[in-house]
Amino acid sequence: xxxxLVLAVLVLGGSVVAGSWSPASANxxxxxxxxxxxxxxxRDRGVSDRILDASLTGIKPIxxxxxxxRSQPEFKLKADExxxxxxxxxxxxxxxxxxxxxxxxxxxxSRQYGVQKRFIxxxxxxxxxxxxxxxxxxxxxxxxxxAYDGRRSEFFRKELMFALEILExxxxxxxDMQGSWAGAMGQSQFMPSSFHNFAVDQDKDGDKDIWGSLPxxxxxxxxxxxxxxxxxxxTWGREVSIPAGFDKSVIEKETxxxxxxxEALGVRKVGGGALPGRAVEGRIVEVxxxxxxxxxxxxxxxxxxxxxxxxxxxxxxxxxxxxxxLAAR
Numbered sequence: 001x002x003x004x005l006v007l008a009v010l011v012l013g014g015s016v017v018a019g020s021w022s023p024a025s026a027n028x029x030x031x032x033x034x035x036x037x038x039x040x041x042x043r044d045r046g047v048s049d050r051i052l053d054a055s056l057t058g059i060k061p062i063x064x065x066x067x068x069x070r071s072q073p074e075f076k077l078k079a080d081e082x083x084x085x086x087x088x089x090x091x092x093x094x095x096x097x098x099x100x101x102x103x104x105x106x107x108x109x110s111r112q113y114g115v116q117k118r119f120i121x122x123x124x125x126x127x128x129x130x131x132x133x134x135x136x137x138x139x140x141x142x143x144x145x146x147a148y149d150g151r152r153s154e155f156f157r158k159e160l161m162f163a164l165e166i167l168e169x170x171x172x173x174x175x176d177m178q179g180s181w182a183g184a185m186g187q188s189q190f191m192p193s194s195f196h197n198f199a200v201d202q203d204k205d206g207d208k209d210i211w212g213s214l215p216x217x218x219x220x221x222x223x224x225x226x227x228x229x230x231x232x233x234x235t236w237g238r239e240v241s242i243p244a245g246f247d248k249s250v251i252e253k254e255t256x257x258x259x260x261x262x263e264a265l266g267v268r269k270v271g272g273g274a275l276p277g278r279a280v281e282g283r284i285v286e287v288x289x290x291x292x293x294x295x296x297x298x299x300x301x302x303x304x305x306x307x308x309x310x311x312x313x314x315x316x317x318x319x320x321x322x323x324x325x326l327a328a329r
Contacts, residue, residue, distance in 0.1 A: 055174040061145040079287035113222035114232040122323035131187040135180035143183045162192030186210030198224040236320035237299040
């Protein structure tokens with residue numbers, strides 16, 4: 001689920017010269033010998049030699065993937081810059097057309113999982129531009145590269161095993177399992193472990209196809225949110241204003257209060273309107289703009305659920321902002 005962060009990348013610091021990379025682990029075991037261990041572990045987990053031969057034969061570490069992993073940039077964009085790049089008018093308009101075009105799919109999925117369809121479409125749009133940009137790396141090779149490297153080998157080895165099990169289960173052919181440099185896959189950009197936990201066969205054809213089946217893509221996104229605590233009786237949050245002299249320590253401490261309690265402290269909708277009167281709990285999130293000024297958002301429970309998908313505050317605000325725009329006319 002790294003595609004949304006890629007949208008914000010401006011600079012890659014440092015480099016790894018092709019051919020000069022060596023694994024970060026103190027164990028300098030040759031890759032082919034290391035891969036033999038992967039094969040045996042996968043066999044022990046029920047992966048057939050047919051799948052292992054099809055997915056592992058002849059693969060080599062990709063230095064460019066290590067460059068990406070070791071050179072992940074500092075987050076240089078401010079909130080207004082990030083939102084301007086991610087929540088564009090073109091994306092809003094295209095998303096509205098797609099939400100209408102696929103209403104026959106989205107409406108029953110929304111009811112089944114208790115997730116408003118605008119959030120399903122917003123995540124789809126921000127992760128892969130509605131399925132248009134899903135990554136061009138072979139997932140098994142990418143994960144093997146990162147698992148062999150040693151910096152986060154335990155995590156990526158587990159993801160590699162899940163990926164091989166997905167292939168064994170027949171959800172996708174080895175040659176078609178494409179994704180990001182870090183192994184995030186399909187139109188929902190699930191890591192293999194997320195696929196294992198949340199992917200569904202919504203169209204009932206026997207495969208959980210988050211690459212090519214829109215029912216499976218939408219159902220899997222909705223399942224992720226639903227199982228992660230989504231509430232369909234509230235939205236994600238909203239932008240707010242705070243009064244002069246407001247005690248910002250409550251923001252730093254991530255203090256949660258009900259909307260009437262925040263209202264009593266002088267918090268208002270942007271423009272001065274009263275907050276909703278429901279006793280919904282939220283916390284105030286502060287983000288900085290390029291000119292140094294701050295914007296404030298009241299974050300509800302669903303905001304926290306979006307953060308389980310991607311821990312970036314900007315990402316969660318962008319998803320909510322796009323979802324609101326998709327619903328607005």
